[in-house]
Amino acid sequence: MGDSQYSFSLTTFSPSGKLVQIEHALTAVGSGQTSLGIKASNGVVIATEKKLPSILVDESSVHKIQSLTPNIGVVYSGMGPDFRVLVRKSRKQAEQYHRLYKEPIPVTQLVRETAAVMQEFTQSGGVRPFGVSLLVAGYDDKGPQLYQVDPSGSYFSWKASAMGKNVSNAKTFLEKRYVEEMELDDAVHTAILTLKEGFEGQISEKNIEIGIIGEKKEFRQVALFIFPLCVSA
């Protein structure tokens, strides 16, 4: 995955043992728009702010939440163009798995392969790390799952997590509100309230995106007509 013109890695150790390019990539993630995910007992919800640079932008052309397979969805914080690359690579990996095993790829496998790609870009020649953190939401035989993948390529499973500008407030809010046997509807409600916490300006169905996956194992974007009912609380 490296470039033959650059046979050396651009991400190298500092004297204190840190990989500074990865730290800078995390800073880039931290200045991105807030996104979060919550795992419920019967599904997973992921959500993100969708603040566009101008009212002239056609918001129906922007999709920050994407599906990787029919039962796995993903959202990001950080650099949009890098996200598109990872979505494309992950979709291809999922399809290759399916071609070989005639089975949908388990969530953990897809996360592991995506994380491996991100790690490659921290070590290969002539490339920089990805400036995104991903929240992968899926539902397979092991039940609902939520994973966060960082620019370094490390990944963890979460009950609820947040990323981006408002990460500390969002995580505090989630810690307070998270209940072990939460249902998906409550999780969606909590997700919207968490987004509302740090939202600059007026939150509406035009400037957020929400994706859910339930027991039917179909990842889909929520049509936000339910929105007024949630926000009035």
Add this chain to the structure above:
Amino acid sequence: MSRGSGAGYDRHITIFSPEGRLFQVEYAFKAVKATAITSIGVRGKDSVCVVTQKKVPDKLLDQTCVTHLFPITKYLGLLATGNTADARSLVHQARNEAAEYRFKFGYEMPVDVLSRWIADKSQVYTQHAYMRPLGVVAMVLGIDEEKGPQLYKCDPAGHFFGHKATSAGLKEQEAINFLEKKMKNDPAFSYEETVQTAVSALQSVLQEDFKATEIEVGVVRSDDRVFRVLSSEEIDEHLTAISERD
């Protein structure tokens, strides 16, 4: 303990700065502004219009070769704002890609697919050190079979968005402010209104009245679907209509 900027290379190749920024990408945006040209694109109910300044630096130059408006296929147009050499390279590759797409899949490449392809290529240049980002902002226009008139803008960072109206170049922000006021209530402009909004936006932002030879105008219309560059006479008609209106 980091020496602050990775030995200073973060300004020379696309690696992260300590604040998580990509300086080379930001400098590419500055290169777009350095050409001192402003471009504007407006999407109407059944047409899309793009306008750009035509500055011929030398009277001895053949004016027909100074252009920023390029047909990619019969139905897709591209307005490139920024470095002309980078623009020509991008246009060449885009034409190739659109032609292959038509051959491979049997139908014309849609506007958003071409824009995504351009943006993905730009993203590769922001991540691989061996190629610098292109100093070009590309506005792609066409009529989509399902979605109607479409205007997309792709930048050196690899972002691409669909727009109701947009601008690029030196006076980009002023133009966007002007257009936001005009498009606030989601007006559905007719073809004439679309062209006149684009041209008058450029005139207002640059605070000068143009002659037909000083601007280039490209349009696509739902009834015609073919990308056309307007001739001087047609531009004159629109300019006259604008001045009579005011």
